[in-house]
Amino acid sequence: MLDGVVMALILGMMFILGAVFGSFACCQAWRWRYHAKGENDLGQWSVCLHCKKRLHWYDNVPIISWLVLRGRCRYCHGKIGLADFASEIGLAIAFFMLSWAYLVPILQNWNILALHPLFLTLQVAVFVITLILLVILTVLAVYDAKWGELPTVLLFLSVIVGAMVAVLKMYILSLSESGDFEGGALSLAGGVLILAGTCFVIYKASGERLMGGGDWILALALALALSDWWLSLWTIFLANLLGDVVALPKALGKKKHVVYFGPFLVTAFVIVLILGNCLPLLMIAWK
Ligand SMILES: [Zn+2]
Incomplete structure (x- = not known):
């Protein structure tokens, strides 16, 4: 049996996991683009695409950093696309909701299953x-x-x-x-x-x-x-x-x-x- 606190913790972690994978997916799209164009990879994934400055970890937190910086780079104020934010928040919600629909029932009925x-x-x-x-x-x-x-x-x-x-x-x-x-x-x-x-x-x-x-x-x-x-x-x-x-x-x-x-x-x-x-x-x- 699963109590409420554990369930909330699991769902919260799935939300964060979704946000991280949303951020990862966006980076992969850029990487794929660089490979398709035959250009060199950026090497580090935490780099501003405009000024090529390395980003600190606190400017790279999914969802939160985008909101804090209002979708712009801290250094050059170049726009960080809405696609980044949309994929982070979208996957976070999707992971959360699907965990509720699939994972929680599985965990709740674990003994029977x-x-x-x-x-x-x-x-x-x-x-x-x-x-x-x-x-x-x-x-x-x-x-x-x-x-x-x-x-x-x-x-x-x-x-x-x-x-x-x-x-x-x-x-x-x-x-x-x-x-x-x-x-x-x-x-x-x-x-x-x-x-x-x-x-x-x-x-x-x-x-x-x-x-x-x-x-x-x-x-x-x-x-x-x-x-x-x-x-x-x-x-x-x-x-x-x-x-x-x-x-x-x-x-x-x-x-x-x-x-x-x-x-x-x-x-x-x-x-x-x-x-x-x-x-x-x-x-x-x-x-
Ligand atoms: Zn920049």
Whole structure:
């Protein structure tokens, strides 16, 4: 059994871990960019990208430093992008909420689950691999937001990791007596069709103007990880809604402004993943 204090401590640590990984993901996006351009790595990851000054540890604390410095370098006042802050706070919230939805129930039912080691291992694996996927997706979203590209290697990595989540979820369904394996497999296929299919059709139909070739592969990774047609439908709906809200003012302001869809897909996915897992829990808590 798990008491409230221990649970709060675990969730707090997961929040901090998420923030650290958000910061890490942002650095990885920059590193990937430097490698892609054939430029030398910055060597140290704690360097201002404008003045190349080394940052002190206290200027490198995820979330807090950005807020204290108001998104600017202490020395040259060069802007530290909003993407850094968004990925830190986004992953922190995602790690926190998903731990509440996945990890806490596992820990609370540890004694019962320990009687079924395979089931327990699979549940923990889904949780951990989902978090790994979130970090990869954050690198992709930051890269796409900054440079309008989705690195191919990272795209395929996200599909492989998404497929791992799907296989594990289907395996869990096939193990549990109450689980509806065929229904689950149908839902997974439907989700892939809805999410990746829609992006592929828009990509082809618009002659690559509205959507890049990488977007439907990214959507495929998301659909696999969700393994649910209803959540996939919400993701594509929400991604378009977010895209419209952000893109419309820009499109009206500037003549030619290309908006990249990747960050919206990833943001929508994270929101749907959190709500899809936490809303049922909230409903129970409310009653
Ligand atoms: Zn600077």
